[in-house]
Amino acid sequence: MKKHTKSWTVRRMQAEGWREAQDRVVVEEPLEIRLTFGRAPRRLTRRVAVTMRTPGHDALLALGFLFSEGIISEKEEVESTGPGLSRLHRDNVIEVALKPEVSFDPARLNRNFYTTSSCGICGKASIEAVTLARPCRVPPAAFHIERAVLCRLPERLAEQQEVFRATGGLHAAALFDAEGNIQEVYEDVGRHNALDKLIGAAFQRGALPLHTYGLVLSGRLGFELMQKAAMAGLPLVAAIGAPTSLALELASDTGITTAAFVRAQSCNLYTHPHRVKGERV
Numbered sequence: 001m002k003k004h005t006k007s008w009t010v011r012r013m014q015a016e017g018w019r020e021a022q023d024r025v026v027v028e029e030p031l032e033i034r035l036t037f038g039r040a041p042r043r044l045t046r047r048v049a050v051t052m053r054t055p056g057h058d059a060l061l062a063l064g065f066l067f068s069e070g071i072i073s074e075k076e077e078v079e080s081t082g083p084g085l086s087r088l089h090r091d092n093v094i095e096v097a098l099k100p101e102v103s104f105d106p107a108r109l110n111r112n113f114y115t116t117s118s119c120g121i122c123g124k125a126s127i128e129a130v131t132l133a134r135p136c137r138v139p140p141a142a143f144h145i146e147r148a149v150l151c152r153l154p155e156r157l158a159e160q161q162e163v164f165r166a167t168g169g170l171h172a173a174a175l176f177d178a179e180g181n182i183q184e185v186y187e188d189v190g191r192h193n194a195l196d197k198l199i200g201a202a203f204q205r206g207a208l209p210l211h212t213y214g215l216v217l218s219g220r221l222g223f224e225l226m227q228k229a230a231m232a233g234l235p236l237v238a239a240i241g242a243p244t245s246l247a248l249e250l251a252s253d254t255g256i257t258t259a260a261f262v263r264a265q266s267c268n269l270y271t272h273p274h275r276v277k278g279e280r281v
Contacts, residue, residue: 003056003209004026004056005025005026005027006027006064007024008022008025009022010020012020013234015066020076024191024202026189027054027069028189029056029091029172030050030051030053030092031050031051031055031094031160032047032094033047033050033065034048034084034095035071035095035096035109036095036098037098037106038101038104038260039101040100046066046106048065049065051065051193052189053188053189053190053193054187054193056188058201059081060186060196060197060198060201060204061094061197062269063081064195064196064199064201065201065205067199067200067208067231068196068199068227068231071104074206076099076214078099079092079097079099079100080096080097080257081095082094082157083095083233095155098240110248128246137253138230138233138235138254138256139211139235140274142212142235143278145178145276146276146277147276149178149180150180151267152264153176153238153262154216154263154264155214156176156180157172157182160172160174161184161185161187162187170187170188170218171188171191171195172185172217172218173186173189173216173217174186174193174215174216175202175210175215176213176214176215177212177214178212182216184201185198191217191219191220192224195215195217195229197217199228199231199232202232208233209232209233210233210234211233211235212235213234214234215229215236215237215238216262218241220239220241220243220244221239221242221258221260222246223244223250225237225247226247226250226251230254236256236257236275237256237257237259238260239262241260241262241272242260243258243260250270251272255272256271257272258270258271258272
């Protein structure tokens with residue numbers, strides 16, 4: 001947890017006055033994602049994106065980002081992942097190298113990819129840029145879950161958010177099975193980074209598409225998160241927060257079940273509700 005948090009001296013204000021104490025705050029640092037491609041002697045390295053993230057699982061974040069953007073499609077295309085060669089800011093640079101035989105058009109990188117920790121889409125050049133990688137529809141019978149199980153997901157997710165409990169400053173993305181068991185969880189100061197890490201882990205082990213799992217998110221559900229879920233083939237997305245209209249339009253179009261405002265006793269189903277069974281919690 002040490003690399004994810006830092007100790008900070010604070011003044012705790014209370015009714016009887018204040019006292020000095022130590023608090024844990026989440027670490028936020030930039031990460032530059034670079035892509036190496038082509039054959040020698042014309043092998044090139046280009047900067048793809050800069051994102052503000054919580055350090056840790058940087059290679060998975062990069063793989064998940066490149067996959068969800070349609071730049072890579074399968075793990076066999078990747079030769080290696082590792083820190084950049086430059087000693088300057090080495091801890092904040094991750095380089096993904098494609099195999100020399102993989103055909104890649106550098107023009108696909110000619111768009112703005114700066115992202116913040118709160119929103120991954122706002123730095124992109126245009127709406128057209130984020131819809132280039134068109135996801136396929138999810139199979140209708142890919143996944144089903146009982147409503148009572150779905151509504152317990154926020155509690156089960158919170159139990160595994162170790163750094164969030166220490167700082168209160170992280171988002172989480174987790175895979176769960178049809179019985180509601182959390183299979184894998186990643187935390188990050190950026191909600192889209194947490195999901196990229198999750199997708200990157202699945203990409204690395206060759207587990208995509210994720211047709212037999214659901215996704216639970218700790219916050220709101222925007223378009224870019226839904227786009228990443230669709231690219232990963234997830235049939236159901238559950239969010240503790242609110243959805244946006246564009247996210248719901250994409251979910252409706254790609255066959256994804258959307259549950260939002262998920263609580264212990266209730267949730268709202270917005271798209272393709274057939275995957276959630278049972279009327280009573």
